Amino acid sequence: MSGFTKSITNAAFGLLFCLVSLNATEAGALEPAKSDVVLTVSGAISNTNAGETAEFDRAMLEAIGTVTFETETMWTEGVQTFTGVELSDLLSVLGVNGSQLRASAVNDYAVDIPTEDAVEGGPIVAFLRNGELMSLRDKGPLWIVYPYDSSPKYRTEVIFSRSIWQLDRIEVLP
Structure with missing residues (x-):
């Protein structure tokens, strides 16, 4: 498998999840997490x-x-396969009203990411690398990964600096 693939079934299920979540109790309410919050x-x-x-x-x-x-x-050897949710889809589900994301890692390292980076075919919040869950020791549980090989615009020091691993929280700034 090479390049970028997106499952229509997953997209349809994601839309259904959003609709059900938003209507669960009232508009603006998401379903509560049922297992460990990541x-x-x-x-x-x-x-x-x-x-x-x-x-x-x-x-x-x-x-x-x-x-x-x-x-x-630049942090791994060879081509890696990443699976996750597109940052743009996550922001859509959240109803984001800001222009910056302050993404923070477990160790409190933080980076600012403009919401304009969140485009279809852009960065994902990855939870699988090469088909496996990522442990804390292996840059997990979440890693914001850009499709570096898809375009020269994703191979800059600025973009590399936004590629935060061990992600556990995001603050949406106005």
């Missing part, structure tokens, strides 16, 4: 499930719809 999003968002935040377990991220692409990275 991502917490706060800030300028319209849709939440834990007070003023949105908490996602891995199944919830998968339900949004998954994307798989192959790319080389």
Whole structure:
């Protein structure tokens, strides 16, 4: 497999998940996480499930719809296969009202990512690398990965600096 693939079935299921989640109790409410939370999003968002935040377990991220692409990275050897949710789809589910994302890792390292980076065919919040869950030791549980090999615009120091691993929270800034 090479390049970028997106499953129509996953996209349809993701849309259904969004509609069901938004109508679960009231507009703006997402279903609560049913297992370990891997991502917490706060800030300028319209849709939440834990007070003023949105908490996602891995199944919830998968339900949004998954994307798989192959790319080389400067932190791994050879071509890697990444699977995750497109950042644009995640922001859509959240009803983002901001212009910047402050993405933070387990060790409190943080980077700012403009919401304009979140485009179809752009970065994903990856939870699988080469078909396997990523452990904390192996840059997981989540890693924002751009399709570096798809375009020269994704092979810059600025983009590399936004590729945060061990991601566990995002704050949407106005």
